[in-house]
Amino acid sequence: MTWLTVALVLVVAAAGLLRWRRPAWYWLAFGATLAALRVLVRYPSVMDACGLTVPPSRWRLALARATDWPVPGPRAPRILRLRPTRTGLVLRLKLRPGQDAFDVAASCDRLRHSFAMYGVTSRELRSGVVEVRMTGYDVLKRVQMPAKTDTRPMRVPVALREDGAVHYRDYRAVPHGLTLGATESGKSVYQRNLVAALAPQHVALVGIDCKQGVELFSMARRFSALADNPDNAAELLDALVAHMGDVYQLIRAEQRITADVPDAEIAANIWDLPEDLRPVPIVVLVDEVAELALFTNKEEERRRDRIITALVRLAQLGRAAGIYLEICGQRFGSELGKGITMLRAQLTGRTAHRVNDETSANMAFGDIAPDAVLAAIQIPAEMRGIAIAADSTGGWHRIRAPHTSLRQAVNTCNRHADLTPDLPALAPFRPALGGPKSVPGPAVESAPAAA
Numbered sequence: 001m002t003w004l005t006v007a008l009v010l011v012v013a014a015a016g017l018l019r020w021r022r023p024a025w026y027w028l029a030f031g032a033t034l035a036a037l038r039v040l041v042r043y044p045s046v047m048d049a050c051g052l053t054v055p056p057s058r059w060r061l062a063l064a065r066a067t068d069w070p071v072p073g074p075r076a077p078r079i080l081r082l083r084p085t086r087t088g089l090v091l092r093l094k095l096r097p098g099q100d101a102f103d104v105a106a107s108c109d110r111l112r113h114s115f116a117m118y119g120v121t122s123r124e125l126r127s128g129v130v131e132v133r134m135t136g137y138d139v140l141k142r143v144q145m146p147a148k149t150d151t152r153p154m155r156v157p158v159a160l161r162e163d164g165a166v167h168y169r170d171y172r173a174v175p176h177g178l179t180l181g182a183t184e185s186g187k188s189v190y191q192r193n194l195v196a197a198l199a200p201q202h203v204a205l206v207g208i209d210c211k212q213g214v215e216l217f218s219m220a221r222r223f224s225a226l227a228d229n230p231d232n233a234a235e236l237l238d239a240l241v242a243h244m245g246d247v248y249q250l251i252r253a254e255q256r257i258t259a260d261v262p263d264a265e266i267a268a269n270i271w272d273l274p275e276d277l278r279p280v281p282i283v284v285l286v287d288e289v290a291e292l293a294l295f296t297n298k299e300e301e302r303r304r305d306r307i308i309t310a311l312v313r314l315a316q317l318g319r320a321a322g323i324y325l326e327i328c329g330q331r332f333g334s335e336l337g338k339g340i341t342m343l344r345a346q347l348t349g350r351t352a353h354r355v356n357d358e359t360s361a362n363m364a365f366g367d368i369a370p371d372a373v374l375a376a377i378q379i380p381a382e383m384r385g386i387a388i389a390a391d392s393t394g395g396w397h398r399i400r401a402p403h404t405s406l407r408q409a410v411n412t413c414n415r416h417a418d419l420t421p422d423l424p425a426l427a428p429f430r431p432a433l434g435g436p437k438s439v440p441g442p443a444v445e446s447a448p449a450a451a
C-alpha cells in the first residue's frame, strides 16, 4: 500500500512538473487521456448548458408515453469521432435537425471553459457535420513543428496555427503573398522559414533585399539571383518580366503542337506542360518593399515607377508562368504612391505580424478579411513571431513560425545548394558567393522538373 502511495505521488509530481515545464510532453503522457475522458463524461451536460441540444423527437415522446419508458431528454449532436492529436482533441459532430454550424461556432468559447481546454475552434466539414478542434495548451508559446507534414511541390509548412494544425504556404493555390509587420515583429524569421522550407524543393529562389542584403545574402548558395539595392532590383525585375515572356512563348508553342492532337490536354500554365519541358518555378522574395518605392529625385522616381510596373506585371501574369511573389515590409499602402494598391490587390496571401496602428492592419486585411484586422491589432508586443494569416476566402488564423536562426537557415540552404537552378536569363544577378551549381535544362533555359 505504501509503495502504491509513493508511486502515485511520484506520478502526480511528474505530471505537475511536465505540465509546468513541458506542456507538449504532458499532453502526450497524461493530458490527452484525461481531456478525452473529461469531454466524454461532461459532453451531455455541457452541450445542454451551451444551448446545443434539441428537444426529443415527437415519436420518441409518443413511444415513451405509450410505454413505461422514461421521458427522453434533450439531444446533443451525435459524436461521430473523438481523436486525440499531438496538441489537442478533434471532435467530429453530426448535427441534429434544426441545428447549424454557426450554433457550434458561437459556443466555442463556452466549450473551451466547460471542457477546460486552451482553445476551441470549429468548422463545417459538410452539410450537417462539424469538426471541433480543441487545443490542450498554448501551442504557439514554444513552436514545435510535427516531424511529418503534408509537403508537396510548391506547398511548404511554414508555421503552426493556434489550433495545432500546420500552416502551409501553397503557391499553386495562392500564388502571391504579402507579409507585413512593425519592426522587430518577426517578418525576417517568417521569411527565413519560408526559404528553408523551399530550399529542398525544385524551385528557383530570387531575392531582393534592400536591407543591404543582410538577411538574404547569407543564404546565397540556394539563390539563383539576388539584388541588394533598388538599381539592381529594377534590372532584376525587368529580367524576370522578360523570362515570363519566354515562358508564355513556350506554352504557346506547346499549345500549337497539342491543338492538332485530338484528346490531348492543352497547356494553360507551366504545370500542364510535360515534365521534361516544364520551366522551373520561381519564388521572388522581396524584403523591405517600401525601399523600392521611395524616391528623392526625378531619376529615382522613374526607377520606382519601373520597379512597381514590373512587380504589377509579375503579380498579374506570373502565376501561369510559375513566377510567385512573396513581398515583405512594414507598411504597404497608398502612401507609397501609384500602383501600390493595384499590386496589393494581387497579393492575396496575407500575413500580418504585430502592427503599430489600425491603418497598417487595414493594409493587410481591410480588403480581404475585415475580421482579421482586430486580431492583428491585438497581437501582444512581447509575443514576437505571432502573426495573423488570411487569404481571399475571408478565413484567418493566428500562427507562429518556429524560431529558426539565420545559422540554421543558412545551413539548410548550403545543404541544398546543388538544387539551385541556373537561370541564364538571370545570370548577371547570380550571387558571387560560391555561386549556384548549374542544372542543365531544356525549356527557357531552366532546370527540368525533379520534384
Ligand SMILES: Nc1ncnc2c1ncn2[C@@H]1O[C@H](COP(=O)(O)OP(=O)(O)OP(=O)(O)O)[C@@H](O)[C@H]1O
Binding pocket: 181, 182, 183, 184, 185, 186, 187, 188, 189, 190, 384, 385, 386, 400, 401, 402, 403
Ligand atoms: N517565430 C518566432 N518565435 C520566437 N521569437 C521570434 C520569432 N520571430 C521573431 N522572433 C524574435 O523577434 C526578433 C525580431 O525578429 P525579426 O528580425 O524577424 O523581426 P523583423 O520584423 O524582421 O524586424 P525588422 O523589420 O526590424 O527587420 C528575433 O530576433 C527573434 O528573437
